[in-house]
Amino acid sequence: MNLLVVKANNRPATVGVSSKMYTTFMEKIKEAKNVNVTVYDVFEEDMPYFGEEFFSALGKLQSGEELSNVEERLLAAKQKAKDIFASADVVVFIFPLWNLTIPARLHTLIDYIDEAGYTFKYGSDGPVYLMPEKKIILMNARGGDYSSPEMQTMEHAVNYMRHIFAGMFGMKVIDEVIIEGHNASPDKAEEIIRNGLDRVVETAEELTILDGIETPIGDSSTSVLVE
Template sequence: MNVLVVKANNRPDGISTKMYDTFMENVQGVDVTTFDVFAEDMPYFGQDLFNAFGKVQNGEALTDVESRLLAAKQKAMDALTAANVVVFAFPLWNLTIPAKLQTFIDYVFQAGYTFKYNENGQLEGLMGDKKVVILNARGGYYSSPEARPMEMSVNYIKNVVGMFGMEIIEEVIIEGHNASQDKAQEIIANGLEAVKKVAQSLQTVNA
């Protein structure tokens, strides 16, 4: 089984970084690849990419940034294609996901690759053979009914992978360690223990 871990935090002391580290230390019996969105060369999605598509069709020379965009997009797609299980390890930053993780999603969010439109114009996911694990950290409390609508990181990832047809099999969220600093160590420790159990259970997943 091939496991792709999309790491989306470059803070060494970040809690979602610790979740990533804990996962990597405890996963066994599977082939694991990390796609670190902060370490990869990932120019932002925009007109340069669409210019590149047009130039490729017309056989025209590409600029440096256009070449980099096409290479980065292909690398992200190749990594996703090879995976049976995709693990997203990411924080909630300013109510949403890090921009670099958004860029990864932009690269793979492509009609004919991750989804298609059927004859009725309805969207159908094309990645129903892949499973997803969500590892997320957020310093405040967003699980209450009042705060949940403001949380646009886990909710966004769930919507995206749902559109792709992927199945979420595990979810670990560490929250409240900044809001309740007197309980921070306990909150983090319990969360990391849950991550450890998820990592150890992956070798029993039927991909």
């Protein structure tokens, strides 16, 4: 199995809960003998933001004009992300909720791979999925409690990732591990985080024995909430 782990928090694990989830997952997954692990750290990669420079670069490629430095970097970063993502059987995204959404650099990675002709194409009846066999695992930490119906509409991190990968790309979200409420309930924070990290370990253990990645790890229709 080719496993891609996308790390999307550059805070140290001593203070960042999703960073703690990453270190916990990586410590456990290294025991696997049937898994080839690649890490893509969005804060370590050269990732120019997606915008006019990309469309300008496409025009210059067609006309044979010389690319600017940022255009070259952007095209190279986009291609690298596409190549790494395409080679993975399972992709684990480990990310925080920042200001109700995902970190901007994680969004940039999604901008790189959200491409007609790559992850999907347009059909007469809507999008056609080009990588439906790819499996996705979402691991998220959020200090508040967003599992209640009135708060769910404000949560644009896990909801966004699920809609992109399951809805737009047709991939299967086979597991979600969410640690939440540790900032809202500081008296329970240690227990909340400990229980959540136990779930991270369980997910890593299940990946190490997953045969052929055909059987879902968890129920992708519901989040695994640690409260």
